[in-house]
Amino acid sequence: MDKLVSSWYNDQSLPESYIFPPHERPGKLLVPRCNTVPVIDLSDTRTNLVHQILKASQEFGLFQVVNHGVPPNIMSETMSVFHKFFELPAEDKASLTVYTNDPKRCKLVTSTLDYDREKIHLWRDVLRHPCHPDCIEFWPRKPLRYREVVAACSIEAKKLGLQILELLCEGIGIEHGYFEHELTEDLLLRANHYPPCPDPSLTLGIPKHFDPDILTILLQEHISGLQVLKDGEWIGVRPIPNAFVVNIGYILQVISNNKLKGAEHRVVTNSSDHRISVVFCMNPAGNSNIEPAKSVVTATNPPLCRGFQFKEFLDNFYSMEGDADLALQPFKL
Template identity: 35%
Template sequence: MGSCDPPFQDFYKKLFDNEKINNNTTNVLDIVEERELPLIDLNRLNIQLEEENCKSDIVKASQELGFFQVINHGVSSEVLANMRCEQMKLFKRPFQEKANNCHPYLNCLATSYRWGTPTATCLKQISWSEAFHVPLTGISTTVEVSTLSATTKELVKKMYDLAQRLAEILAEQLGNKPAYFKETCSPTTCFLRLNRYPVCSVSPNVFGLMPHTDSDFLTILHQDQIGGLQLVKEGKWIGVKPNPNALIINIGDLLQAWSNNVYKSVEHRVIVNTYVERFSTAFFFCPSYDTMIQSDVENSVYRRFSFEEFRQQVEDDVKMHGQKIGLSRFNI
């Protein structure tokens, strides 16, 4: 069997050679402080005297940091452990098998395999990672041909319910209709991304995942204990200290636009490790492509746009500029 790792150094040989020729040995990473995200116990939502305070904590974290973590979230440790086991087996398939989708274990979820950054023109634009994008339409009718598909279905149902619950709380605090998210986001409009960050011997020069914001309403992340997730706070990068019992929640671009900048979609990135590979699973709470995003306030910062238009603009910007530009494209 061939190697499971993508051929990063061969594929990007010209970029590495150019770096050497031009003596560009700039470290793309800052020395950052590692901190714990705000931790919110969702059991408090079931306690009458604690419910409103818990909702206020969720709103505050979404406004000030754009990131928080939750415990007692309804996704069992058994489901998360099973998903991680299946995910690791999936990524350990030979690279050529993954790239060509030539094994039943891979195509049972109609996944789309991606690695690196095909449009990269310099080392700092490389994402030293590989991922399976799983459209949830692909598992809603899939026959239970593997433990992978069965485990994915179970995980997705729990994460979708959690995303809906959090989105409704955030809508209520704005005085907006919580039903908006049930009308626009269904399990089949969301998607799951399984990530692997291979060991990287040139880690000071590349990212695991380039700095970016998420193009959705909410993201739910389950990461391992290796660490590497970093986000911007007050103009500086901070590291997120892993918590084995928590799921990480972050605000996406669509919710920032819909809330007229009340909730913050914050830039974040992933740092690779020189010695140990890293795994994570991300659930993206997305609407249908024809959903229109618009704030209810009179003096909205952003013009009205569809999710499809937003996705297309992001894709065009990445091709043209090597990176996402995002919400500023839709300013009034």
């Protein structure tokens, strides 16, 4: 428990192990909260939605959705539950910080699962667990209603993700239902807690990366922190009430044969506020075969890679310290 940032951040120190190299630091420059990140109203006509989502996924790789059908009370209760979770006494969270390689178990760690081997730590605590019904018995019992609320939100997040994937399939010409079943079988939750940081210019909550999944559904609160790289410039993703941020995952970029774009993004810290984000990652099953969909491959647009198992890519991704392009290299044609 003594590793958790939330257990010692109040001493106002920034250990050397949390300071990023100069070229990776966010610095003191104010990044504007951007109004140009696409916001898509899912109550619009299907024709308009296909066009808007496809355009956003090709130009930004990231967008926000409103009027998505997820009840606002589920969203607010989910955020409230995670605030309560991270405020629990140390003894209520201690069992979750014990190392285990059981994929069904919850894990509460600082930085990443590789804390002891990494050179620089991230300024965050993160709770991770799969959202499969078989795993609910391993979810936290505290705070009250955690299991009920998080289960309800995870069901809604997956429904939303599948709806967006269907619209993207229609937009790029992939057959209906392509992403059902094993390609979106594993829904993983990550709840990130970023405590106030004494010097946000020197460290990061999460460094620059692509998400190594199919699709990421993110619930963020009113406090800014998420930034996306657009045309070589960092722009802040403005929090919008009752919206979800949707990020195109790198595996979806592969399946679309580069017709869709994964968003390179990062998370910065701040010196005054706790920030929590709730992330649902739509992942393929580990033994799923990943390759460009046949319907998007043509003589003028040949496949960018051969088929591979998702777990092969993930192994490469983590061994390459989160560099998705390097992780894909062994499979390139």
